[in-house]
Amino acid sequence: MTESQPTIARRSLGRALERHRESHNLSRAQAGRAIGYSGQTIQRIEEGTQATRTIVVEKLCARYGISPGEMSHLTTLASRSKERGWWEPYFDIGAEETSRPKIPLFLETEQSALRISVLETEVIPGLLQTPEYLRVLQAAQLPMSDEVAENWRGLRTKRQELLYGRDPFPVLEFVIGRAAIDYLDAMPAAVRDGQIARLLEVAAIPNVQIRVLTQLHAASAGSFNIPYPGDATDPFVFMDAQDGCRYIEERRIVSMFEQTFGSAREKTVQVEEYLR
Template identity: 35%
Template sequence: MSEALPSGQSAPTVLRIVLGKRLKELRESRDASLEEAARALGVSHLTIRRIENAQVSLKLPYVRELLRFYEVSDEEAGDFTDMAARANEPGWWHDYRTALPDWFRAYVSLETAAGVIRVYEPHYMTGLLQTRDYARAVIRAGFPYEPDDALEHRVDLRLRRQALLAKDDAPTLWVVLEEAALRREVGGPAVMRAQIEHVMEAAQDPRITLRILPLAAGAHSGASGHVTYFRFQEPELQDIVYTEVGLTSAVYLDQRPDVVAHLEAYTRISRLATELLPDTRSYLDHLRKEFNR
């Protein structure tokens, strides 16, 4: 599907996406159509499609009836319904729902569950590595009329997302950052200097790799805009690519040709960054001193 995940009031957890795909696999393994599954529940075929695409929560009576229709064993059905109940529990980000645009809610769910995150960022320091002052300046630029308390709520959300990097099972994070993102002064010299020092410290974590693509690289395959590539531990969930569309929407891609194309482009620009600027730490240290004014 070209828009892999729904937006709206109830962004799906990764577990709900996995279970929806599993229900689809069970239906197809029984050669049952959407219409036949719908008749078993007494609902429309659109309801079945929404369940399989994680566009609605998993109502346990519906899940149990579908599993009976697909002739799933009692033991497997019990495990499945237990997971469905957990999938319906709100994620930690539920408390920040007023600060989350509809189209970004699925992103936070995917980010929280990913085993590998690859980011290409052309404009600003990537959100997972921002300091509070830098994040506040970036968010204020995007929401110039936001009341201070609402703005701080957005800043808190961004900092809360960063907690996943401190977990024992933290994801591997690969970041390719355009040089322009580091030279764009955000919040003043002191904020920029502290931001660069923060990134230098974070990059000492072996699970975090930072590459800087210098302006000398010229035109390249990643120049279309911000992209995040998620890979998961769950074998049922294929890789997903997130890319922003303008200021108020995004697209989530999970079709293999789309994912492969984005991964190949990411690999090319990562190699280019390494070739053109192999010593990232020395560059950052030099840049930090430029902001020492």
Template identity: 35%
Template sequence: MENGGSSVPRRQLGRKLRELRESAQLTVAQAIAALEWSKPRLWRYETGQVPVHPNDVDAMCRLYGASPDVVEALKSLARETKSKGWWHAYSEIPEWFQLFLGMEAVANRIRQYEAEVVPGLLQSLPYARAILGQSVTQPTDDQLEKQSRVRMQRQHILTRTSPILEVILSEAALLRGSDGPTMVDQLTTLLAFAERPNISIRVVPLSAGPHKAYAGPFVILDFPRETPARDPEPTTVYVEQPTGALYLDKPHEVAAHEAIWLDLVDRVALGETESRRLIEQRAREWSQ
């Protein structure tokens, strides 16, 4: 769990390759014509969606006029994109989510707002099965079991001192559930997680009224500097959708979500102690 697989080097390499192309004043159309590639192939490379073979890096760098030192550095980075994280044992995990798992594994701070359900990192096994069973893909029992195991394995990162996990969830997530025993188990699990020093859980009560997070759930991931020679990953906002996800790291995109987060923190969410009392109250109600 300590390593992020290939996600971080893939994204770093993709950014460097895109910067080289843009510095060479080549459009995507010009680049793919010269390389005789498809547009999706170049897009997947530049966005870090897939590993990149060093030979492909060499071809791109020669087209973009990169110096020999840069070419060798990027080919070395390309070799890192072949490393694998624990999730590669699960072939059914889509590429867009594998990218998130790698980023989640190396982030040093994770901030998450959730409106309808308890976040995956804090779910109990019965609750995870109940939630995953509602997927639009209608998973089989075997798929549901594998997906549940992945969700539980993700939680191993919380046994470390890093990342710091800050969660704000709507009270609706405490009220919406499949059955009493499952919800009591989940809310008890939530309270146990809240005892850990690196985890903060706060609740937005239904009485709070309108707030800036009306557009829906998101995750903000911050990253440490790996080495003095390599820039840290930029803060990235992850927004999941039924069949894919958005990875937003442009300054204005991050700033917009930071503003939403601050509105939740400063104006809308209950404090940790008040949130704990509300969770305990909802757990008692589910037990009746």
């Protein structure tokens, strides 16, 4: 794990400590000086880009007057922040090339979220892709080494395996652009038929909706994911791109994306109906 890859435990710990610091009107530099650390270290802890020892968390809790019960919870998060993530084996080879440096936070949240809303305009969403479809998709993208491509496919397969094995199963909402479906016609018959069968298979799972856009819609600006963690952590928007990933956490902006998703969903039909 690199220090630039925040995890759920790190992010939850950092947010809690930041909230308590701000409630005491302390700057990061002031909080750091109180326990013998720099303001930059406090910033990295709060942003979740640095794991920290339980003793540091205990010192900050003491400075902020945090209750023993919450201190116990936060020190547990500090211990968990050092654990190896399920996704790490797929980052060991050419990590920076294999995936986006900050994507682990999204991968972890996806596996614990109670609900996930996904909008994809041009491709079948990753959680619905067959391995054969992903190979064709990779061939159409910018060149990458065989090793990196295989690593990415392994990550995608494991991601699906973990999610579809969850109990209780989360609510999944997919809104897909018609282009993503229509592009299947240009693929080898086996790839096309296998991907269509996979879409229908997943659509039949309780708690899953897969819908296809058939009209102009509010989300024409691009694709995005909204995971809903279901605990004290608010939902956020995750957007993947060629040059890296982007997280949007400001509640007002996240709400705009939620409204966009809802508006776009109104311009859809069930995937079963579209494929008839």
